Amino acid sequence: MKTILLSAIVLIAMSCSKNGGSRGQEPPPPPPVKEIVYDETGCLYTAYDNLVMAGYQGWFAAEGDGSERGWYHLGLGSCGGFKPGCSAVDFYPDMTEYTQKYKTPFKYADGSDAYMYSPYDESTVDLHFKWMKDYGIDGVFMQRFVGEVKNTNPKGKRHFNKVLENALKAAKKYGRAICVMYDLSGCAPEDVAYLEQDWKELQTIFNLFDNKANPTYLRHNKKPLVVIWGVGFNDNRRYTTANVDALVDKLKGPEKRVSVMLGVPYYWRSMRNDTENNPGLHSLIRKCDIVMPWAVGRYSSGNYAQVAGVELAADIQWCKTNNVTYVPLAFPGFSWGNLKNDPAQYNSIPRLKGDFLWQQVAGAKISGARSLYVAMFDEIDEGTAIYKCAREGELPLHGDRRFIGLDPELASDYYLWLTGQAGRWFKGEGGFGTTKPVRP
Amino acid sequence: MKRTAYILSMLLIAFTACKKDNYDGPTATLYGNIYDAGTKTLLEQDIIRGSVVEIKEHGWENVQPQWLIFKVDGAYENSLLFENSYSVAPVRGNFIPVEPQDVRIAGRTQLDFSVTPYIRIVNPSITRNGNIVTATFSLQQQVTNNVRKIGLYAHSDFRVGEPLRLTAAEQEINAVTDPAHVYTLTIDLQAPNIRDILKPGKTYYFRIGALIDATESKPNYAKAVAFDL
Numbered sequence: 001m002k003t004i005l006l007s008a009i010v011l012i013a014m015s016c017s018k019n020g021g022s023r024g025q026e027p028p029p030p031p032p033v034k035e036i037v038y039d040e041t042g043c044l045y046t047a048y049d050n051l052v053m054a055g056y057q058g059w060f061a062a063e064g065d066g067s068e069r070g071w072y073h074l075g076l077g078s079c080g081g082f083k084p085g086c087s088a089v090d091f092y093p094d095m096t097e098y099t100q101k102y103k104t105p106f107k108y109a110d111g112s113d114a115y116m117y118s119p120y121d122e123s124t125v126d127l128h129f130k131w132m133k134d135y136g137i138d139g140v141f142m143q144r145f146v147g148e149v150k151n152t153n154p155k156g157k158r159h160f161n162k163v164l165e166n167a168l169k170a171a172k173k174y175g176r177a178i179c180v181m182y183d184l185s186g187c188a189p190e191d192v193a194y195l196e197q198d199w200k201e202l203q204t205i206f207n208l209f210d211n212k213a214n215p216t217y218l219r220h221n222k223k224p225l226v227v228i229w230g231v232g233f234n235d236n237r238r239y240t241t242a243n244v245d246a247l248v249d250k251l252k253g254p255e256k257r258v259s260v261m262l263g264v265p266y267y268w269r270s271m272r273n274d275t276e277n278n279p280g281l282h283s284l285i286r287k288c289d290i291v292m293p294w295a296v297g298r299y300s301s302g303n304y305a306q307v308a309g310v311e312l313a314a315d316i317q318w319c320k321t322n323n324v325t326y327v328p329l330a331f332p333g334f335s336w337g338n339l340k341n342d343p344a345q346y347n348s349i350p351r352l353k354g355d356f357l358w359q360q361v362a363g364a365k366i367s368g369a370r371s372l373y374v375a376m377f378d379e380i381d382e383g384t385a386i387y388k389c390a391r392e393g394e395l396p397l398h399g400d401r402r403f404i405g406l407d408p409e410l411a412s413d414y415y416l417w418l419t420g421q422a423g424r425w426f427k428g429e430g431g432f433g434t435t436k437p438v439r440p
Numbered sequence: 441m442k443r444t445a446y447i448l449s450m451l452l453i454a455f456t457a458c459k460k461d462n463y464d465g466p467t468a469t470l471y472g473n474i475y476d477a478g479t480k481t482l483l484e485q486d487i488i489r490g491s492v493v494e495i496k497e498h499g500w501e502n503v504q505p506q507w508l509i510f511k512v513d514g515a516y517e518n519s520l521l522f523e524n525s526y527s528v529a530p531v532r533g534n535f536i537p538v539e540p541q542d543v544r545i546a547g548r549t550q551l552d553f554s555v556t557p558y559i560r561i562v563n564p565s566i567t568r569n570g571n572i573v574t575a576t577f578s579l580q581q582q583v584t585n586n587v588r589k590i591g592l593y594a595h596s597d598f599r600v601g602e603p604l605r606l607t608a609a610e611q612e613i614n615a616v617t618d619p620a621h622v623y624t625l626t627i628d629l630q631a632p633n634i635r636d637i638l639k640p641g642k643t644y645y646f647r648i649g650a651l652i653d654a655t656e657s658k659p660n661y662a663k664a665v666a667f668d669l
Binding site: 310 | 537581586616652653
C-alpha cells in the first residue's frame with residue numbers, strides 16, 4: 001500500500017516537473033504580422049481629405065458598342081426596352097462632345113435621330129475624366145455591383161472591367177483620383193464572400209496598388225482604399241452585417257492590406273429608420289477607415305436643415321470620437337419617373353437650379369466635413385447626374401413619356417461647374433458661404 | 441397556543457422580511473460641468489426646461505431614466521443616487537447630441553461633459569445708455585439648421601433666460617446666419633409696457649440668447665450682465 005502511495009506521489013511530482021519543463025520547450029509565439037507598407041512616391045491622392053469626388057456608374061451600354069449588352073441600363077424590360085415611351089432613364093446626356101455615339105430609336109421634334117454614348121468606349125470615359133479636370137472635380141468612385149461581375153455573368157464582368165480599364169487610363173491621363181466601390185445590393189451571403197476574389201483579380205489585372213502604374217488610385221491611412229457600399233440597411237437584404245464584417249477582416253488581413261470605406265444607411269448612428277438596430281454595425285464601422293452615409297432621397301430642400309443639421313454634426317462628432325473619417329453625401333436632385341413607370345416621380349426632389357446641391361455643400365462644410373461624395377457623376381436613371389445633360393427644349397421625344405431636362409436658363413455643364421466650386425471651397429479657397437456662387 | 445405561535449411566526453416573518461428588503465439609502469453623488477469643447481468654457485443653460493443629464497441605472501429591466509438638471513452656469517450635482525453603474529448622457533440640450541457613456545457612480549463621482557454648442561454667441565456686449573439697454577453680438581452656428589430666433593432677456597433673477605424673464609427683445613431669424621453679421625437688440629426702459637416691469641432702484645439681469653431650429657433644442661446664451669436701474 002505504502003509503495004503505491006509513494007509511487008503515486010513520485011509520479012505526480014514528475015508530471016509536475018515535466019509540465020514545468022515542457023513549458024520552456026514550447027515553440028515561441030509567432031512574430032506579430034508586420035503591417036504592410038506601400039510606396040506612395042508620386043501618388044497624387046494619399047487621403048480622402050479636402051476632396052470632392054463623385055460616384056461613377058459607368059453601367060450604360062449601347063447597341064453596337066461591342067459589349068453585347070444592348071441598351072443596358074437605358075432600357076426598361078417591363079415596357080419593351082429603350083424606345084419612345086419606354087426607358088429606365090429620366091435625364092438625357094448632352095451628346096455634343098462625344099466622338100463615339102450610337103443611333104437610338106429616339107428622335108427630336110425636327111425628325112433628327114437622337115444618339116447615346118457608351119462608357120464601353122475609351123474615348124467616352126476619357127471625355128468624362130477630361131470634364132472632371134476642366135471643372136475641378138477631384139475624381140470618382142467606380143461602382144462595381146457584385147452581382148454584375150460574378151463569373152456566372154461573363155458579359156457583365158467584361159463590361160465593368162472594360163469601363164474600369166478606360167477609367168484607370170483616363171484618371172492617370174488627367175490626374176484624377178479613382179477608387180473601386182463595390183455595391184452589395186442584391187447579394188447573397190456567398191456573393192459577399194466572392195467580392196474578395198474579384199478584388200484580388202482586379203489587383204492582378206490592373207496592378208491597382210502600384211504607385212507608378214496607378215499614381216492616382218485613392219489611398220487613405222497609407223493604404224489603397226476600397227469601398228463596400230450597402231451594410232446596415234434594414235430592407236431585408238439576404239446578407240448580414242456579420243457577413244460584411246468577416247469580409248472586411250479578410251480584405252484587410254493581419255497585415256492591414258487596404259483601407260476600407262463603408263457605405264451605410266443615413267441613420268447609421270442612431271440605428272433607426274433605414275438602419276437595422278444592430279450594435280454590430282458600429283463595431284464594423286470602428287474597424288473601417290471611412291464612413292459615408294447614403295443621403296439620396298432622405299431629404300429635399302424644404303426639410304434639409306431639419307433632417308440633416310443635427311444628424312450631420314452628431315455623425316461627425318461620433319466619427320471624431322471613434323477615429324473614423326466621415327464623408328457626407330450631396331446630390332443635386334432626384335427623378336425616376338420612367339424607371340418607376342410613374343409620372344408623379346418626375347423631379348420628385350427638385351434641383352432648384354442648383355440651390356439644393358449648394359445647400360448640402362454648405363451644410364457639410366458648416367458642420368465640419370472635410371470632404372464630399374457627390375451622387376453621382378452619370379446617374380440618369382435616378383436623375384442625380386452632374387455631368388452635361390440636355391436642357392428642357394433640347395430633349396428627344398419620348399412617346400407618352402418624357403425626359404427631364406435641366407432648366408433652360410442653365411448651361412448643360414452647370415452642375416459640373418457648381419460641383420467644381422464645392423471643390424474649391426473644400427480645398428480652402430475663400431469667398432464661399434451659404435449663398436450659391438454666381439457663375440460669371 | 442396555536443394562535444400565539446401563528447402570530448409569533450407572522451411577526452418573525454414580517455421583521456425578517458423588513459430587514460431583508462432594506463437596501464442601503466442613496467449614498468452616491470454625481471457632479472460635474474458641461475463645457476464648450478471649442479472654447480473650453482462652461483456652457484450656459486436654463487434652470488427651467490434646460491438641458492438635463494439623463495442617467496439610467498444598470499442591472500434593471502426597463503429601467504426608468506432619471507434626469508439631473510444643470511444650473512445656469514453649466515454645473516450639475518445630485519447627491520441622492522444609489523451606488524451602481526449607469527449610462528449617462530447630457531440630453532435635450534443646446535449642443536450637438538452625444539453618445540451615452542457607462543459610468544460607475546460611487547462616493548463623489550465627477551463627470552464633466554465636453555460638447556459642441558449649436559450656436560456660439562461671439563463678442564457679446566450689453567451696455568446701458570440712459571434708458572436704452574443695447575446688446576450686440578455675432579452668431580457662430582455649429583450646425584446647418586436655421587437659427588430660429590435671437591433675444592435679449594431681462595429679469596431680477598440672475599438665472600434669466602427662457603422662460604424666466606420679465607421682458608425680452610426678440611427677433612425671428614429662421615435662416616442660416618452669416619458669422620460676420622453683427623446683431624443688435626435693444627430694450628427701452630421707458631417704453632410704456634416695460635417701465636412698470638423693470639422698476640428704478642432695483643437690479644436687473646440681461647442675457648443674450650439664440651435658439652437653433654432643431655428637435656428638442658434649447659437656447660444658447662452669453663453670460664448675464666447686471667444693471668442697477
